[in-house]
Amino acid sequence: MTQATAGKFRLPSFGFLFLVGVLGWWIPGAGHWIIGERKRAAIIFISLMFAFVLGIYIGSIAVIDAGTPWYWAQFLASPGVAYLAHLSGSVYHLDSFGKPREIGEIYTGITGMLNLLCVVNAVYLAHCINVKERNK
Secondary structure, eight states: OOHHHHHHTOOOOHHHHHHHHHHHHHSTTHHHHHTTOHHHHHHHHHHHHHHHHHHHHHHOGGGOOTTSTHHHHHHTTOTHHHHHHHIIIIISOOOOOHHHHHHHHHHHHHHHHHHHHHHHHHHHHHHHHHHHHHTO
16 A cells, blocks of 8 residues: 555544534534534524524523433533523522423423434534545
8 A cells, every 4th residue: 555545544533523513512503514514504503592492481491400300401402501500590599380391391302402413413424524525
């Protein structure tokens, strides 16, 4: 194998893939934005933020409670959810009950799980783009 062929089969930059994943988690759609998928990024951001804000609107900000199992699904939406949990629990001492709380937890939790799928998709697309560019 010659030197030129050996350089062709290097692994994609782990740092870039990590950056795509972290940005996609912090801001839904940012992972797709950084790899050039602008329309997809906008659709992801608008739809996930709409669902998350709708869940908070239905059940109040108190649906984000670090003491419930739904918190970990909500946390997948963004690390900012930890700050919202701090505000609703420690700062304002808010509480929510009944069906509105359940519906709000479901909306915000599903938003987090959908964001996880979007992060995985962004990292996969970034990997595919790197492989395609190397094979040219």
